Every structure is written in C-alpha cells, then in structure tokens.
Amino acid sequence: MSDLMTLLEVGGPVAALGGGAAYARAKHPAAYWSTVGLPVSTVRLLSTYGSVMEACGLTVAPSRLRVLAAKAMTRREVRPVPPRRGLIRPTTTGLRIRLRLAPGQEPADFAASAERLRHAWGVHAVYVTPVKPGVIELRLVGYDVLRRVRMPRKIADGFLKVPVALREDATPFVRDYRTIPHQLTLGATLSGKSMYLRHLIAGLAPQPVALVGIDCKRGVELAPFAPRLSALATDPEQAAELLPVLVKEMEDRYDLIKARQGIAPGTPDEEITSDIWGLPEQERPVPVVLFVDEVAELFLVATKKDEERRDEMVTQLIRLAQLGRAAGMYLEVCGQRFGAELGKGATMLRAQLTGRVCHRVNDEASAKMALGDIAPEAVVAACSIAPERPGLAVAGDTSGGWSRIRTPYLSLTDAAETCRTSAGRVPDLPALEPFRPDVPERPVEHAAPVVLPHPVTD
Numbered sequence: 001m002s003d004l005m006t007l008l009e010v011g012g013p014v015a016a017l018g019g020g021a022a023y024a025r026a027k028h029p030a031a032y033w034s035t036v037g038l039p040v041s042t043v044r045l046l047s048t049y050g051s052v053m054e055a056c057g058l059t060v061a062p063s064r065l066r067v068l069a070a071k072a073m074t075r076r077e078v079r080p081v082p083p084r085r086g087l088i089r090p091t092t093t094g095l096r097i098r099l100r101l102a103p104g105q106e107p108a109d110f111a112a113s114a115e116r117l118r119h120a121w122g123v124h125a126v127y128v129t130p131v132k133p134g135v136i137e138l139r140l141v142g143y144d145v146l147r148r149v150r151m152p153r154k155i156a157d158g159f160l161k162v163p164v165a166l167r168e169d170a171t172p173f174v175r176d177y178r179t180i181p182h183q184l185t186l187g188a189t190l191s192g193k194s195m196y197l198r199h200l201i202a203g204l205a206p207q208p209v210a211l212v213g214i215d216c217k218r219g220v221e222l223a224p225f226a227p228r229l230s231a232l233a234t235d236p237e238q239a240a241e242l243l244p245v246l247v248k249e250m251e252d253r254y255d256l257i258k259a260r261q262g263i264a265p266g267t268p269d270e271e272i273t274s275d276i277w278g279l280p281e282q283e284r285p286v287p288v289v290l291f292v293d294e295v296a297e298l299f300l301v302a303t304k305k306d307e308e309r310r311d312e313m314v315t316q317l318i319r320l321a322q323l324g325r326a327a328g329m330y331l332e333v334c335g336q337r338f339g340a341e342l343g344k345g346a347t348m349l350r351a352q353l354t355g356r357v358c359h360r361v362n363d364e365a366s367a368k369m370a371l372g373d374i375a376p377e378a379v380v381a382a383c384s385i386a387p388e389r390p391g392l393a394v395a396g397d398t399s400g401g402w403s404r405i406r407t408p409y410l411s412l413t414d415a416a417e418t419c420r421t422s423a424g425r426v427p428d429l430p431a432l433e434p435f436r437p438d439v440p441e442r443p444v445e446h447a448a449p450v451v452l453p454h455p456v457t458d
C-alpha cells in the first residue's frame, strides 16, 4: 500500500505513463506493475498474441477443413494457427495464461522460446509450466521479484511446511519436510545461509515439532533461538554427546513402529505402518528437525583421538539421514563447503541429503558439491550470484528440478521473538532434557527510579 501511495505521489498511474513512468517503474516495480503495467501488458498480449506466436514458431498449419472453409467464405490467405488460449488471469506480479497445445507441440518448444516471448511482450520473464498433457501455463512476470522479496499473501503452508523464500517466477518456495526430509544448504560467508535457517526456525517454531541444533560456531547462530530449542550443542564435543542420543531416539521410534506392526496377525493392511505417520495420533512421537550449522567443523580433526570421535559422529549423522525419515527425524545441514576432501563419510552423507540450496559460492567446485548431481545449468546459475544480493540461491532436488530463490529479510530480533513467544511449544522429550540450552534472562530495562534525584542546592 505504501508503495502505491508513493507511486500516486509521483504522479498517479496515468501521469506515471508519461514523465514519471520510468522513475515509478524503477523505484516501485510492484506498485507500477499492478497499477499500470498490468493493463498495458494485457492489451499488448491480446493484440499481438497470434503474430508473436507465429514469429516465435509456435503455430501449426491450419487444418484442411479450416482452409476450405476460409477459401469458401473469404478470399483472404489462411494464417498458421496459434495454440488455443484460455482466460488471462492477472496476478500481483504479472499475468497467467493457459494454452492448449496443438498436435505436434510440446512444452519444451515454449520453454525454448521463453526469452523471445518475454521480449515480444515487454515483461521481465516468461515461465512455462506443464499443467497436464496438452496444456501448459505461461506465467508472465512483470519485474524482478527477487530484487525486493515479498511473499505472496496466500501460501499453502501447513504442518512441517515452511514457505521460506520466493522463486523467480513469483511462486513461493516451500520447505516441505515430509516430501524432502533432508537438505543441504551451502554458501560462502555472508551469502545468506543464516537468514535461510532463521526463516526455517521461525516457521517451525509455532508448530508441534522438536527443534535441535548443532552450531559449531560456538552457538552464535542458533543461541538466539534457545527458548524454542529442545537441545543445542555448540561445539564438536557436545555434538558427540548429542548425536548418539538422537540415534537412540530414532531406534526407539523404530521399535514403536515395529510393536504396532506386530499387534495381531490379522491386522488390516491399512493399520500396518512403516513410519510414524501411520501410528495413531496419541501414540505418534513428535517430529524432530536437526539443524547442523557449519557441518565441516564436525569433520575437522587435530589429533588421533579426535579422529575416532569424528568417525563416530559422521556414522551417526549418516544413520540419521538414512533412517530418520520413517522416524520423523529430519536433517537440515548447512556449511560453506561439503566435499569429499572433508574425509571419510562426507560424500555418503551428502548423497542422503535430497534437497539442495546453494547460495553464492567462491568457486565452481563448491557449487558442484551442492548442485553438480542435479543439473549443470544449476551450477552455472549458482556461480553467477552477485555478492550484492545476499539471500539469493539456487534450489534444487536430486530429481533434477531447480530454480532461483531468495529469502525475504527477517531480522534476528523478530525471529528470536517468535521463538520466545513459542517457548511453550517445546515438546516433552526426556532424552533431550540434559541438552536443553540455558535461556538467558531478558535484559531488564531499568525502570525510572521511584525517587527522582534532584540537585542539592544551597
């Protein structure tokens, strides 16, 4: 709204079309787009649809019947036929339109022409999404939505789902733990990893989930969220004590599932479960999300004795990643690099982390560690992230899909406040009780003294 007001102050939508247009478009793209850009672009799309499709090679030859009918009724030449289009639907960032593909066309033809379409219609970007066989959706985005991120008002969030960032096509990027249980987030220093973690923690804090942290930066990243954490380890020694407890918790959960499966030989199929989600609600253990910040610190060793501890921790992390999903235990691993050079187990652990988010990195090798096994283009996209845009990242998963995303700004104070107000939601997990972090008392603001000092005067 304030953007809109500023735009109107600049000269209003009509005046903005004149002298103030360039200023308004550059300064307040969202307001410009919703007040001026949308009608202009709709008219442009409607009036040029057929010719643009033809110029981009996205038309097909008319059917013989159509040619005959046209010849019989008019003497005009019959033009190639563009795909049938549905209604133009405005969005806050642009337009959406569905197209029915003509026989012989495929979504890849449109994706290949996206750049040409964007120039022809004068928009920031055009994205192509297959909806069902024979139908695609074109999403026209009017401006660079990742420059100043605003999350859409309506987002399909829910249990174990956190809308953590915005994609470049203006759709929310939702971290869904039940679909992608474990994730690896990489990025150079000051690239925005902590902001990403902050959003996840603040998003999960109000949900019935146990949050556990291993923060090898001596707790500086996760300590502000201490009121909502069930356990926090701030160095490798503490992590070495916490990890076996988590593995034991996971094994107990497997025993619980097994006990349920063995209730009676004739138990109906739908009551036999292979993960905690099949258990009755009152018996179901609370999900646990383990945040590991600066994972490389767990791998680094100085002495022979450290090496043994390291090997144990890595094995436990691999076990959690391998078996955790069914027990409702999820991993969120963060670091600057995570390659084979970290030693035994690193590649194996990385392979278990399905979700990948790569912020700005210092070299191609780091981007390859996160995205190399997803798509080569994703690696290139990650390498071209500018330092001036912290929070920008490339998100992918091992199925091969990827997109550019950016987190909105969330101050540490606001995230910590969310954790403080959700402190009552820390679930009861007796095994983790010894690892519960101390919650520092809030600094008390000094109240005004009851007796006001006044200068002693003679």
Ligand SMILES: Nc1ncnc2c1ncn2[C@@H]1O[C@H](COP(=O)(O)OP(=O)(O)OP(=O)(O)O)[C@@H](O)[C@H]1O
Pocket (backbone or CB within 6 Å): 187, 188, 189, 190, 191, 192, 193, 194, 195, 196, 390, 391, 392, 406, 407, 408, 409
């Ligand atoms: N999405 C964003 N929008 C605006 N500013 C951001 C965004 N993400 C991060 N920043 C800013 O960039 C700076 C670095 O971010 P952050 O601390 O998250 O980086 P980091 O990768 O965790 O760095 P380090 O590894 O050194 O801790 C901070 O000042 C933060 O406010």
